[in-house]
Amino acid sequence: xxxxxxxxxxxxxxxxxxxxxxxxxxxxxxxxxxxxxxxxxxxxxxxxxxxxxxxxxxxxxxxxxxxxxxxxxxxxxxxxxxxxxxxxxxxxxxxxxxxxxxxxxxxxxxxxxxxxxxxxxxxxxxxxxxxxxxxxxxxxxxxxxxxxxxxxxxxxxxxxxxxxxxxxxxxxxxxxxxxxxxxxxxxxxxxxxxxxxxxxxxxxxxxxxxxxxxxxxxxxxxxxxxxxxxxxxxxxxxxxxxxxxxxxxxxxxxxxxxxxxxxxxxxxxxxxxxxxxxxxxxxxxxxxxxxxxxxxxxxxxxxxxxxxxxxxxxxxxxxxxxxxxxxxxxxxxxxxxxxxxxxxxxxxxxxxxxxxxxxxxxxxxxxxxxxxxx
Numbered sequence: 001x002x003x004x005x006x007x008x009x010x011x012x013x014x015x016x017x018x019x020x021x022x023x024x025x026x027x028x029x030x031x032x033x034x035x036x037x038x039x040x041x042x043x044x045x046x047x048x049x050x051x052x053x054x055x056x057x058x059x060x061x062x063x064x065x066x067x068x069x070x071x072x073x074x075x076x077x078x079x080x081x082x083x084x085x086x087x088x089x090x091x092x093x094x095x096x097x098x099x100x101x102x103x104x105x106x107x108x109x110x111x112x113x114x115x116x117x118x119x120x121x122x123x124x125x126x127x128x129x130x131x132x133x134x135x136x137x138x139x140x141x142x143x144x145x146x147x148x149x150x151x152x153x154x155x156x157x158x159x160x161x162x163x164x165x166x167x168x169x170x171x172x173x174x175x176x177x178x179x180x181x182x183x184x185x186x187x188x189x190x191x192x193x194x195x196x197x198x199x200x201x202x203x204x205x206x207x208x209x210x211x212x213x214x215x216x217x218x219x220x221x222x223x224x225x226x227x228x229x230x231x232x233x234x235x236x237x238x239x240x241x242x243x244x245x246x247x248x249x250x251x252x253x254x255x256x257x258x259x260x261x262x263x264x265x266x267x268x269x270x271x272x273x274x275x276x277x278x279x280x281x282x283x284x285x286x287x288x289x290x291x292x293x294x295x296x297x298x299x300x301x302x303x304x305x306x307x308x309x310x311x312x313x314x315x316x317x318x319x320x321x322x323x324x325x326x327x328x329x330x331x332x333x334x335x336x337x338x339x340x341x342x343x344x345x346x347x348x349x350x351x352x353x354x355x356x357x358x359x360x361x362x363x364x365x366x367x368x369x370x371x372x373x374x
Contacts, residue, residue: 001037001066001091003059007102010042010057010087011079014072016207016231017046017053020199021072027118032069034117035091037062045117046072051200051235052120053207060086067114070098074109120234124220128192130164131216134208134228136184136361140171141205143182143363146328148198149175156240159197164188172245177368178325179245179348180332184361194219195242200235207231249366250348253341255317257286258354259310261338264291265330267306271295272323274304281370282323286342287316295323319345320372329365345369 014033025031025048034045040062045054068091078100088101096111141160149157154176161172169186172179204226208215216227219237226233272282275295285292291310296303319342330338335353342349351365 001035001068001093002063002088003037003042004061004086004088005042005057005059006084007079007082007087008084011076011082013044013055013057014076014079017044017055018072018076019203019206020046020048020051020053022048029069029112029116029118031072032112032114032117033072033075034067034069034114036067036114037065045120047118049118050197051203051233052118053203054120054232054234056230066091066093068096068098069112069114069117071109071111078107078109121223121236123218123223123225127218127220128164128190129216129218130169130188131214132169132186134211134213134215136169136186137215137217138205138208139361140169140182140184141201143332144171144173144180145198145201145205146332147173147175147178147180147365151175155238156195156242159195159238160201161193161195161242161245163193165191172242174243174245177322178329179248179366181245181249181364181366182361183363192219193242194224195238195240196224197235197238200224200233204233207233248348249364250341250343250350253343253350255286255312255314255342257291257310257312257340257342258337259291259308259340261330261333261336263308264310264338265327267293267308268323268326268330271304271306272327274302275323279370280323281320281372282326283318283320283372285316285318286310286312286314288313317342317345318372319349320370321349321367322370325367329367333363333365345372 030047036043042057042059085102090099091111097108098111099108144160151157163170166189167187169184171182211228218225224235224237271293272295274297275282276297283294289312291308294305329351333353337354339352339354340349348366348368353363
């Protein structure tokens with residue numbers, strides 16, 4: 001194998017695909033990139049068995065095609081030290097040594113045969129296919145992924161649930177304390193669903209930020225494949241039945257608060273400094289056109305309170321929330337104002353962004369309350 005390629009282009013591809021490589025791989029070959037040079041392009045593959053990321057990069061010239069596994073850490077560490085310049089990369093088919101040459105020098109690193117690299121899983125004949133705008137998928141993941149769980153006993157909650165309906169696409173994530181539901185208009189004409197694990201969701205998000213246009217998603221009962229112009233990501237899906245999230249969303253919330261999101265967020269951050277370190281409890285005392293925030297930690301004799309103006313004409317209500325969850329929810333809403341819908345102090349609070357005009361998508365965030373005297 002011998003070819004010439006741009007140093008910055010190769011580093012960009014290796015940095016993106018390399019995020020899939022685990023620090024504790026079960027197979028030594030998974031600490032390597034698979035380089036497959038053919039038809040004037042280099043295919044770079046990285047995998048942790050659960051998730052496989054493939055990127056294609058054009059090369060400047062090809063003298064000899066071939067396949068080799070290159071050590072991921074050494075390749076990344078080496079390429080980070082180069083300014084933009086052409087590199088000539090040559091692999092010896094007998095010793096598997098990889099030589100990188102540039103205008104003023106060269107380096108040699110040990111590679112290995114790529115024959116034992118895991119194959120990409122094939123999808124079954126019963127696969128479904130979606131063609132999505134990149135923005136639709138990125139927004140859905142961005143809005144929900146922070147609410148996923150890390151629960152070994154309930155693995156279905158460790159990913160983003162995608163529910164496809166004939167006229168919409170819904171993204172859901174929950175950790176049993178908070179829940180996010182993001183629905184976008186999408187004419188699929190079909191009904192299907194799958195649970196996308198957190199790691200490939202994050203990988204997709206970072207790769208798609210630089211992309212435009214559409215992405216093709218294919219999935220069966222076990223695996224999903226996402227294809228864009230230069231990247232293909234294949235991952236094992238989380239198997240199991242996702243919780244009935246609609247059942248926990250309260251529908252009758254007579255108490256509606258409209259408030260400046262940044263003011264509320266900053267007020268919570270200030271007051272939460274004095275909250276109990278174990279519970280992070282913050283109390284919201286909502287009366288006519290005002291929210292009183294309060295927190296205290298009796299163990300350290302500290303307390304704080306703040307009053308923030310809002311729009312509210314319902315009955316007085318007092319409710320407690322975990323401040324760290326409140327900050328997460330308000331930080332993941334992008335509108336200047338937010339509506340908080342409440343039924344009483346024991347039922348979940350519903351947070352919705354307030355837009356100036358009609359949007360092709362809708363986001364709902366739910367947070368379970370805490371006992372105020374806990």
